[in-house]
Amino acid sequence: MVKFFGMKKAVINNEKIILKETPKITLDGRKGAVVKVLGCGLCGSDIVKLVHKISKDGTVLGHEIVAQIVDINSETGFKKGDVIVTSHHIPCGKCVYCRHGNVSMCEHFKSTNIIPGGFSEYVYLSEEHLQNVAHLKPENLTCEEASFYEPLGCIVRSIKRSNLLDGDTALVIGLGSIGVLTAQALKAYGTNVFGCDLLDERVEFLKSFGINAFKTLAEDFKADAIFMTSGADKALTTALKHVRNGGKIVVFSSTPHDETAYPNNEIYYRELTVTGSYSPSPADLKDSLELLKSGKVNVADISTVYEFDDIQKAFDDTMSNRIMKAYIKIGEKQ
Numbered sequence: 001m002v003k004f005f006g007m008k009k010a011v012i013n014n015e016k017i018i019l020k021e022t023p024k025i026t027l028d029g030r031k032g033a034v035v036k037v038l039g040c041g042l043c044g045s046d047i048v049k050l051v052h053k054i055s056k057d058g059t060v061l062g063h064e065i066v067a068q069i070v071d072i073n074s075e076t077g078f079k080k081g082d083v084i085v086t087s088h089h090i091p092c093g094k095c096v097y098c099r100h101g102n103v104s105m106c107e108h109f110k111s112t113n114i115i116p117g118g119f120s121e122y123v124y125l126s127e128e129h130l131q132n133v134a135h136l137k138p139e140n141l142t143c144e145e146a147s148f149y150e151p152l153g154c155i156v157r158s159i160k161r162s163n164l165l166d167g168d169t170a171l172v173i174g175l176g177s178i179g180v181l182t183a184q185a186l187k188a189y190g191t192n193v194f195g196c197d198l199l200d201e202r203v204e205f206l207k208s209f210g211i212n213a214f215k216t217l218a219e220d221f222k223a224d225a226i227f228m229t230s231g232a233d234k235a236l237t238t239a240l241k242h243v244r245n246g247g248k249i250v251v252f253s254s255t256p257h258d259e260t261a262y263p264n265n266e267i268y269y270r271e272l273t274v275t276g277s278y279s280p281s282p283a284d285l286k287d288s289l290e291l292l293k294s295g296k297v298n299v300a301d302i303s304t305v306y307e308f309d310d311i312q313k314a315f316d317d318t319m320s321n322r323i324m325k326a327y328i329k330i331g332e333k334q
């Protein structure tokens, strides 16, 4: 009798996510590791890729994985049975982008990935992943908590991009999961943080972490740096109003309409700096894991857990703002 070693993966199919049975990923003599995915966070960028049809049918989304090594051929110290976190892209470290600190613009960074993608029962990680961006999951974190390793890495990078001084004031606009984590991380780095959002429950949620949060800020409130986790028109107006002269606006979200522009004269006469921040470097990811491990950033109540079979519902609930962040439980630890 022929035994079928299959696995399930979630693929895009006609603007929906469906589960599909495929042959199980194997190492096949390659270097690297095959990991059993225990869970994977659903990132805002996954939603954008689905809704704006950036990714084709058949694509497996997801990159915020926590996984257990089931087969390995590597020069690293990782071994079979280890539970790890990893991110998906690795910079070359040598190109013009890498040398200027824009690792997420690196061609190698963009070409590397986890295969087939995080929303899959098994995933192949290259030796490069193991050497640069994979770490053992800290014992004191649940898998769900550890899945914030990559998104928090993006946040660490955005904070580094702002070059804030000790005791500076920062305003986080938009208090979804990324906003709440950004505010917590800023606080951990010694910044005087304020958050704002149009939704009462989000304002209250940030306050529960001991961080000042408002629906509207005092007219004369000024911040040294503004973190844009929302790309709405109103968020832009708020940012320009509350950034101090000479201050920074860190753009950390997409906007529904591409023609949105920052006014030239405000930037010029007020000497503002507008800076984008996209994806993290291996060093940012290390810092992220430290923030999670130390409890300085608390992610315990941010995500909602979904079974793999309910992945479409996880997408729907995220898009309709019913939840802050979805974590898809995919496999059990062996």
Ligand SMILES: [Zn+2]
Pocket (backbone or CB within 6 Å): 043, 044, 045, 063, 064, 150, 151
């Ligand atoms: Zn992500």
Ligand SMILES: [Zn+2]
Pocket (backbone or CB within 6 Å): 091, 092, 093, 094, 095, 096, 097, 098, 099, 103, 106, 107, 108, 109
């Ligand atoms: Zn590079």
